[in-house]
Amino acid sequence: MADSSPRYLLKLSGEALAGPQGFGHDAATMKRIAGEIAECANTGAQMAVVVGGGNIIRGARMAADGGDRVAGDHMGMLGTLINGIAMREAIREAGAASNLFSGFPAPTMCETFSQRAVLASLEAGEVVVLAGGTGSPFFTTDTGATLRAAEIGADAILKATQVDGVYSADPKTDPSATRYATISLDEALAKGLQVMDTAALALARDNALPIIVFSIHQPGALGSVVAGEDVGSRITP
Numbered sequence: 099m100a101d102s103s104p105r106y107l108l109k110l111s112g113e114a115l116a117g118p119q120g121f122g123h124d125a126a127t128m129k130r131i132a133g134e135i136a137e138c139a140n141t142g143a144q145m146a147v148v149v150g151g152g153n154i155i156r157g158a159r160m161a162a163d164g165g166d167r168v169a170g171d172h173m174g175m176l177g178t179l180i181n182g183i184a185m186r187e188a189i190r191e192a193g194a195a196s197n198l199f200s201g202f203p204a205p206t207m208c209e210t211f212s213q214r215a216v217l218a219s220l221e222a223g224e225v226v227v228l229a230g231g232t233g234s235p236f237f238t239t240d241t242g243a244t245l246r247a248a249e250i251g252a253d254a255i256l257k258a259t260q261v262d263g264v265y266s267a268d269p270k271t272d273p274s275a276t277r278y279a280t281i282s283l284d285e286a287l288a289k290g291l292q293v294m295d296t297a298a299l300a301l302a303r304d305n306a307l308p309i310i311v312f313s314i315h316q317p318g319a320l321g322s323v324v325a326g327e328d329v330g331s332r333i334t335p
């Protein structure tokens with residue numbers, strides 16, 4: 099069936115779910131974000147959501163503390179599955195159908211990712227939550243999000259993050275940084291801008307995937323992006 103609905107890949111960091119305490123899940127924050135995602139889906143957009151796990155554990159951090167990197171990344175990916183289950187439930191409670199897939203097999207909890215099953219779920223009007231990143235260590239969920247966006251033929255990657263766009267330097271550490279309305283993927287890579295990791299930006303460039311970066315803390319920003327309004331920064335192919 100040909101379907102002309104726009105298809106978006108939303109990347110939600112684990113920290114976005116944590117709310118003010120910075121760890122675990124904040125019920126009010128989860129409810130707001132899930133409500134905004136459900137609203138986008140109920141207005142006709144196809145929504146796939148890749149969840150991070152930084153609110154639980156990051157493998158690189160564990161390795162920096164002397165632990166085994168692969169074991170740490172396995173723990174990190176399991177953290178994204180915890181977030182994925184929580185997000186699927188929150189989206190259902192917000193009034194949209196939702197289905198969860200994992201990049202590594204967890205068959206008693208959810209389906210394993212496959213392009214075919216995810217496209218069928220999107221075309222049936224379900225919000226697809228994608229946990230488990232790429233399923234392999236040494237990657238991030240930003241790279242996982244870009245990979246899944248390419249696999250499902252998303253029109254754009256929506257990166258909901260801590261800051262309201264792409265800046266000339268990290269705005270959290272450089273108050274003189276200026277925001278770009280638009281920047282090309284080539285230029286973002288050449289300037290080494292760290293709003294997404296290099297592997298994710300390179301994969302987006304090689305697959306001509308636009309990225310829209312906006313703040314997860316701004317209520318309504320997701321709906322505005324999906325409505326085509328000029329919110330955040332655009333990283334263009």
Ligand SMILES: Nc1ncnc2c1ncn2[C@@H]1O[C@H](COP(=O)(O)OP(=O)(O)O)[C@@H](O)[C@H]1O
Pocket residue numbers: 110111112113150152240258259260261263264265266267268269270291292293294295
């Ligand atoms: N040039 C830049 N423009 C915007 N943000 C940047 C830039 N360089 C670094 N950052 C930082 O990147 C962070 C987003 O990257 P990431 O760690 O992937 O976030 P998330 O936890 O949302 O996945 C922002 O919170 C910001 O502090």
Ligand SMILES: O=c1ccn([C@@H]2O[C@H](COP(=O)(O)OP(=O)(O)O)[C@@H](O)[C@H]2O)c(=O)[nH]1
Pocket residue numbers: 110111112113149150151152153155156157158170171172173174175177178230231232233234235236237238239240242
């Ligand atoms: O393909 C992937 C995606 C994630 N991870 C692990 O899962 C953690 C959580 O993901 P991420 O740091 O990307 O979460 P976010 O910053 O988006 O919350 C990472 O630190 C890695 O340890 C991994 O090993 N492979």
